Amino acid sequence: MKLNRLIITAGALSLAAGMGSAESHMSNEMVLVSWGGAYQASQLHAYAEPYMALHPEVSIIWDESSPEAVAKLRAMNEAGNITWDLVDVEAADSIRLCDEGLAMEIDFDAVLAPGDDGSTPTEDFGDSIVSECFIPQIVFSTTVGYRTDMVGDTPPTSICALFDLETYPGKRALNRNPLANMEWALLCDGVAKADVYTVLATEEGQARALAKLDTIKDSVIWWSASAEPPQLLADGEIVMGSSYNGRLFSAIAEQGQPIGMLWDAEMLDFDGWVVPTGLSEERLARVMDFLYFATDTQRLADQSAYISYGPARASSAPLVGNHATLGIPMAPHMPTDPANATNVFVTQYAFWSDYRDDLDAKFQTWLAQ
Amino acid sequence: MTDATQETSGPIVAADGRPLRQSLNRALRRQKIRALLLIAPLLAFIMVSFVIPIGDMLFRSVENQIVPETLPRTTALLGDWDPDLGEPPPEAVFAAFYTDLVLAEERKLHTRLGSRLNYENSGVASLFRATGRDVGRFDTDIYTDQLVAAVPDLEDGAKWAGWMAEPPVRDALPQTADAYDGWAQMVAEVHNADPVTRQPADFVFAALYRDLAAGAAPPPPLDVDVGGFETVSIRDQFAASDPKWLDTGVWRTMRAYAGPLTNGYFLNAVDMMKSADGPRVRPENERIYLTLFLRTMKMSLVITGLCILLGYPVAWILANLPLRSANLLMILVLLPFWTSLLVRTSAWKILLQQQGVINDLLVGIGLVGDGSRLELINNSTGTIIAMTHILLPFMILPLYSVMKTIPPSYLRAAKSLGANDWTAFWRVYFPQSAPGVGAGSILVFILAIGYYITPELVGGTKGVFISNRIAFHISSSLNWGLAAALGTILLVMVLVLYWAYDKLVGIDNVKLGG
Incomplete structure (x- = not known):
């Protein structure tokens, strides 16, 4: 568990003058919760730094707790002390938090910026608004990266390479939770793509997925932070591993590691902000001000210059351009680029919001056996 | 002094004229109070920061308030239902559950309750979530429509409040009064609204229908004849939301956990579960805790043994070298203490991984082939290596301080009397160092049994301890009751071992120094 807190204090004092009484009712400190690593850095560059340049009085504290955001928010709620202001979560987690009353319902058209093309936020975000509490930021995918120098002349083209220990011997890294693993296991056990979630909703289907994962259990290193698999790949510890496509992109494009992307059956999902319920008025005012800024058309486009989401x-x-430092065009690295999205598996967040607790319990027990 | 002598000679008096006994008692009392005051800050600190929180945490291992508090109406009725008949509970239980669930959903408590019951019966969490979304849209609005058509005043929240304040009405309509109270309280707390301004929710009308259909005779205008009403089965409504509600499984779980206290967490912690006919062993694919307890014990023993093997010679050298070189060596022993635990463990990761330093070295000198690099990490080997290293100082230090007190002349005397090296060591030196071995072993073993961070980082899935599971339940699954039960068992195990050690070896034979 990383409790690495990065405290950024604002510079640019010259702007301080002129920031007047209008903002005095806003809190000047904000705790943002995100996923750490390259993704958090992209949020820092695209949202937080420009915001702090406009509001030098604000200091932002980052907390890398998004992987266990639901558990921590439940615990904070139990303790009656909410210390987070804005939390970055996956779509399914946002539905869970919304159902449990731990995330605030948002009136999108009232609190978010309209699109640059004049569309309302609701139209502009469209299908990505998966719950009343979820302010979407990105589309990402969970996919597999492999060591190009460890797979011989036959780089994997199918997700089932994960389960093929004969052709691709060596360790794999997989997420230490059931997300994506269960779906891939069923796909490679012969379940049709359209039926995966129907099967996974049954006891037998869950047992079947775990049985398939059993075949490679001894060859898997289980990760809990998505920065681990790129590192393990870079060290040559594993032959392939699942991670988020942006993490793998950073290892490939920014660090020049010999890693290839296996886009087959990439699991598309949304990621976005939720605001915890129970914030004081000052803190809420600051968060809303930040949200309006950080989710406008330009800011979201800016983020894609730092990471391939x-x-x-x-x-x-239309504003997605080149990488901020490398200058390479970002579009071909997006999970939705037609060349990559030949076999997309769309994550059913509604399924996961309902079944996450059940499957977590089963999966963790299975892991411990 | 006896009473008889006092009677004859009168009480002995102190200098101030008071009886001596009184004076003495008072002085003693003053002394006690002073002593108590001196330790009071520490005592208060320990109470507040240690005893009370731990007591509270341990209490969670039997606490089960959430079920009876969230489902008061259901749990009251479920006791009369016999799960062994294989039939789902009767309509009345479904009706009570409907009222409870609507109220819980409004308060957003149903998901928490679902998670709680999911600890016992995996699958309940999703059931509660899905049905929680449907329960507000059940077809019970037909009762509302029909009752309002018969008595238009039933649309008026103020009228309702008036009726529900009248004892004759409440007595005649018990279910309605109960549902109305729950609704009114919920509206005031959740919506911050005055119930007088609102028409009650459908479930209150459904309760009114049930009362009337059961033959209640409230004062007019509430004495509606509901004989010809169109009806809806609440059980069917639940079944339509999810057929699992017709299984006995979820109801069995609710029935077993209806009380405010439960032994379920403790049963769970030893791979058992509650059932209608007493505790029974869980199915094989759900058993993990006994394995983990056993593994924790075994590996802790191995680690303690390795620490003795590695620590004993080091302590001996330390105790027998001239002071200057001994100090230098001592610093080397203490150095790991001054390094962060996390850094040390991460360093082991770099050393032990398959492309790591140790494997590279072994491959380099040709001891192992490149294709068959040793698996030293993410398994129990990794945990044993890293933890032996981390706990070694706790073995060396007590050993060293005990060996320091053994005069070297004893060994020389033994040898001069004809003992060979081994006999001199085994018969003379070792028995005198045994208290150090005892102290070191207890320290290392007890520390090892509760270790968490190192196994988490280097243990993979086969090298984790019971404490990792406790940490998982504290921070990820939030099953604090189970974590508390596991923690209690671990604590009891350590106490039992300590007691056994005391009986076998004697705790007086343990020395940390001198």
């Missing part, structure tokens, strides 16, 4: 606003898509 697609912006959730339709109006941001």
Whole structure:
């Protein structure tokens, strides 16, 4: 568990003058919770730094607890002390938090910026608004990266290479939770793509997925932070591993590691902000001010210059350009690029919001056996 | 002094004229109070920061308030239902559950309850979530429509409040009064609204229908004849939301956990579960805790043994070298203490991984082939290596301080009397160092049994301890009751071992120094 807190204090004092009484009712400190690593860095560059340049009085504290955000928010709620202001979570987690009353319902058209093309936020975000509490940022995918120098002349083209220990011997890294693993296991056990979630909703289907994972259990290193698999790949510890496509992109493009992307059956999902319920008025005012800024058309497009995740606003898509430092075009690295999205598996967040607790319990027990 | 002598000679008096006994008692009392005051800050600190929180945490291992508090109406009725008949509970239980669930959903408590019951019966969490979304849209609005058509005043929240304040009405309509109270309280707390301004929810009308259909005779205008009403089965409504509600499984779980206290967490912690006919062993694919307890014990013993093997010679050298070189060596022993635990463990990761330093070295000198690099990490080997290293100082230090007190002349005397090296060591030196071995072993073993961070980082899935599971339940699954039960068992195990050690070896034979 990383409790690595990065405290950023604002510079640019010259702007301080002029920031007047209008903002005095806003809190000047904000705790943002995200996923650490390259993704958090992209949020820092695209949202937080420009915001702090406009509001030098604000200091932002980052907390890398998003992987266990639901558990921590439940615990904070139990203790009656909410210390987070804005939390970055996956779509399914946002539905869970919304159901449990731990995330605030958002009136999208009232609190978010309209699109640059004049569309309302609801139209602009479209399908990515998966719950009343979820302010989407990106489209990402969970996919598999492999060591190009460890797979011989036959680089894997199918997700089932994960389960093929004969052709691709060596360790694999997989997420230490059931997400994506269960779906891939069923796909490679012969379940049709359309039936995966129907099967996974049954006891037998869950047992079947775990049985398939049993075949490779001894060859798997289980990760809990998505920065681990790129590192394990870079060290040559594993032959292939699942991670988020942006993490693998950073290892490939920014660090020049010999890693290839296996886009087959990439699990598309949304990621976005939720605001915890129970914030004081000052803190809520600051968060809303930040949200309005950080989710506008330009900011979402800016983020894609740092990491290969697609912006959730339709109006941001035409603004996606080149990588901020490498200068390479970002579009071909997006999970939604036609060349990559030949066999997409769309994560059913509604399924996961309902079944996550059940499957977590089963999966963790299975892991411990 | 006896009373008889006092009677004859009168009480002995102190200098101030008071009886001596009184004076003495008072002085003693003053001394006691002073002593108590001196330790009071520490005592208060320990109470507040240690005893009370731990007591509270341990209490969670039997606490089960959430079920009876969230489902008061259901749990009251479920006791009369016999799960062994294989039939789902009767309509009345479904009706009570409907009222409870709507109220819980409004308060957003149903998911928490679902998670709680999911600890016992995996699958309940999703059931509660899905039905929680449907329960507000059940077809019970037909009762509302029909009753309002018969008595238009039933649309008026103020009228309702008036009726529900009248004892004759409440007595005649018990279910309605109960449902109305629950609704009114919920509206005030969740919606911050005055119930007088709102028409009650459908479930209150459904309760009114049930009362009337059961032959209640409230004062007019509530004495509606519901004989010809169109009806809806609440059981069917639940079944339509999810057929699992017709299984006995979920109801069995609710029935077993209806009480405010439960032994379920403790049963769970030893791979058992509650059932209608007493505790029974869980199915094989759900058993993990006994394995983990056993593994924790075994590996802790191995680690303690390795620490003795590695620590004993080091302590001997330390105790027998001239002071200057001994100090230098001592610093080397203490150095790991001054390094962060996390850094040390991460360093082991770099050393032990398959492309790591140790494997590279072994491959380099040709001891193992490149294709068959040793698996030293993410398994129990990794945990044993890293933890032996981390706990070694706790073995060396007590050993060293005990060996320091053994005069070297004893060994020389033994040898001069004809003992060979081994006999001199085994018969003379070792028995004198045994208290150090005892102290070191207890320290290392007890520390090892509760270790968490190192196994988590280097243990993979086969090298984790019971404490990792406790940490998982504290921070991820939030099953604090189970974590508390596991923690209690671990604590009792350590106490039993300590007691056994005391009986076998004698705790007086343990020395940390001198």
